[in-house]
Amino acid sequence: MPKTITPRPRAAAGTDRPLASLSGLLREWLPLQRWFAGKDRPVTDLSLLSMSELFPGCLHLLVHASHAPVPTPGGTPPPGDCYQLLLGVREHLAPRLERAYVGRVEEGAFAGLAVYDALQDPRSAHLLLERLRQPGTTGPLHFETTPGVRLPGGLPPRLLDAEQSNSSIVYGDAYILKLFRRIQPGVNPDLEVPGALAAQGCARVPAPVAWFSTTAPRPATLGVLQPFLPDATDGWTLALRALGTGDDFTAEAGELGRAMAEVHLSLAEAFPPAGPGENGRTAEAMCARLDAATHAVPALRPFVPGLRAAFGALATCDTGPPAQRIHGDLHLGQVLRAGRDWFVIDFEGEPSRPLAERRAAQSPVRDVAGMLRSFDYAARQRRPWRPEWARRCREAFCAGYAARAGWDPRKKHALLRAHETDRAVYEVLYEARHRPDWLPVPMAAIQRLAVWGG
Ligand SMILES: Nc1ncnc2c1ncn2[C@@H]1O[C@H](COP(=O)(O)OP(=O)(O)O)[C@@H](O)[C@H]1O
Numbered sequence: 001m002p003k004t005i006t007p008r009p010r011a012a013a014g015t016d017r018p019l020a021s022l023s024g025l026l027r028e029w030l031p032l033q034r035w036f037a038g039k040d041r042p043v044t045d046l047s048l049l050s051m052s053e054l055f056p057g058c059l060h061l062l063v064h065a066s067h068a069p070v071p072t073p074g075g076t077p078p079p080g081d082c083y084q085l086l087l088g089v090r091e092h093l094a095p096r097l098e099r100a101y102v103g104r105v106e107e108g109a110f111a112g113l114a115v116y117d118a119l120q121d122p123r124s125a126h127l128l129l130e131r132l133r134q135p136g137t138t139g140p141l142h143f144e145t146t147p148g149v150r151l152p153g154g155l156p157p158r159l160l161d162a163e164q165s166n167s168s169i170v171y172g173d174a175y176i177l178k179l180f181r182r183i184q185p186g187v188n189p190d191l192e193v194p195g196a197l198a199a200q201g202c203a204r205v206p207a208p209v210a211w212f213s214t215t216a217p218r219p220a221t222l223g224v225l226q227p228f229l230p231d232a233t234d235g236w237t238l239a240l241r242a243l244g245t246g247d248d249f250t251a252e253a254g255e256l257g258r259a260m261a262e263v264h265l266s267l268a269e270a271f272p273p274a275g276p277g278e279n280g281r282t283a284e285a286m287c288a289r290l291d292a293a294t295h296a297v298p299a300l301r302p303f304v305p306g307l308r309a310a311f312g313a314l315a316t317c318d319t320g321p322p323a324q325r326i327h328g329d330l331h332l333g334q335v336l337r338a339g340r341d342w343f344v345i346d347f348e349g350e351p352s353r354p355l356a357e358r359r360a361a362q363s364p365v366r367d368v369a370g371m372l373r374s375f376d377y378a379a380r381q382r383r384p385w386r387p388e389w390a391r392r393c394r395e396a397f398c399a400g401y402a403a404r405a406g407w408d409p410r411k412k413h414a415l416l417r418a419h420e421t422d423r424a425v426y427e428v429l430y431e432a433r434h435r436p437d438w439l440p441v442p443m444a445a446i447q448r449l450a451v452w453g454g
């Protein structure tokens with residue numbers, strides 16, 4: 001059983017306000033973080049799963065945020081999530097760390113100390129790299145480097161302030177460390193997959209050079225260091241730039257299709273496919289996800305019959321490329337262009353899915369669908385929106401993909417449509433939870449996909 005940090009709060013002397021405990025402070029701070037996954041449900045409890053002193057004044061914590069169970073069709077969602085935190089604790093906080101401030105603890109082991117997000121402190125970020133440079137163990141934490149890699153010291157850290165599901169620190173434009181925030185037991189695919197692809201000689205994916213993991217309460221990957229591509233721009237930025245200037249993006253989209261097919265071929269070599277995809281079971285899973293999403297976002301309700309028809313058509317088609325390991329959450333923000341080359345990052349899969357599901361073999365069409373949805377997202381960022389732009393990018397991407405993969409996604413109409421539909425349903429849920437202003441983007445696709453032939 002996890003140990004709860006908060007002793008029952010007592011009132012501060014002379015006031016009705018309870019004394020601030022560490023868990024009380026974190027309960028307020030956690031839901032405000034971009035990477036917090038449970039924004040749509042209040043946190044009912046916060047318990048400590050593990051805590052170790054990474055270096056003096058810096059604590060490594062795994063905490064479990066519980067939510068009240070919400071019954072949904074197809075099961076009750078997990079009652080909470082585990083998060084990784086790096087907290088600085090000190091008596092006085094320097095003004096430069098004001099933005100990182102979590103609060104001052106008034107009771108328990110840390111009473112009287114100011115607590116802050118240590119990742120925003122360059123000194124802690126520096127010490128973290130130092131720790132990664134020396135393989136070994138600190139309490140339940142294990143630090144490892146790829147054999148033969150010698151990491152330089154003294155690289156200046158810079159915390160990325162991108163809208164992310166995790167937190168990343170760039171060191172001297174040479175390396176990037178991704179700290180996973182929401183932790184699930186097991187090896188994280190963002191370590192497993194790039195490592196396996198590197199072993200295949202696939203140069204499209206930056207290979208891990210160091211990583212760290214925990215054994216408590218259960219084994220899990222916590223962070224991965226990989227080479228940083230300093231002159232790279234992500235596909236989303238490039239696409240919006242092209243849309244803004246009226247530039248054509250089909251050459252880039254075609255090259256991206258070729259690059260993605262190469263990555264899929266390497267993935268199939270690294271993780272040999274288990275057998276033909278089972279479209280019937282995939283369709284069932286899609287229907288179950290639609291039911292859960294409709295429960296959470298009732299605006300989907302009028303479109304359910306049309307969306308189900310798209311999944312039904314998948315259940316009856318018997319052809320398709322074999323299921324294999326895929327990227328799992330492919331979109332324009334997950335591809336980087338450096339010079340004329342496309343690179344692919346972030347193999348974690350869709351963050352809200354269980355790890356076992358994300359590591360399972362799936363149809364490569366799912367990744368193709370993810371990227372096609374992304375062209376649609378980009379085209380809808382400007383008014384008037386540019387369906388023609390998205391259509392040309394789709395064509396070019398699929399043609400590039402077909403040229404390398406040996407099969408053409410455009411000829412798998414029912415498969416592609418079902419995966420695009422499933423992806424749009426995921427996006428509706430994602431936007432409702434994280435960016436309600438963006439909800440009309442996937443909802444427009446839902447409206448189109450719910451009409452057969454649309
Ligand atoms: N190897 C890399 N080289 C350059 N930039 C990178 C690299 N890896 C990630 N980035 C940048 O960091 C951002 C976040 O990385 P990502 O792995 O997608 O994190 P998250 O899972 O938190 O979304 C990317 O959008 C990209 O701009």
Ligand SMILES: O=P(O)(O)O[C@H]1O[C@H](CO)[C@@H](O[C@H]2O[C@H](CO)[C@@H](O)[C@H](O)[C@H]2O)[C@H](O)[C@H]1O
Nearest residue numbers: 164165329331332333350351373374377427430
């Ligand atoms: O944080 P991740 O990159 O792992 O992915 C999550 O966040 C993405 C948004 O940042 C989200 O992508 C959706 O929005 C994109 C534009 O911001 C668009 O290009 C994608 O097509 C669209 O799915 C992604 O779904 C989510 O998993």
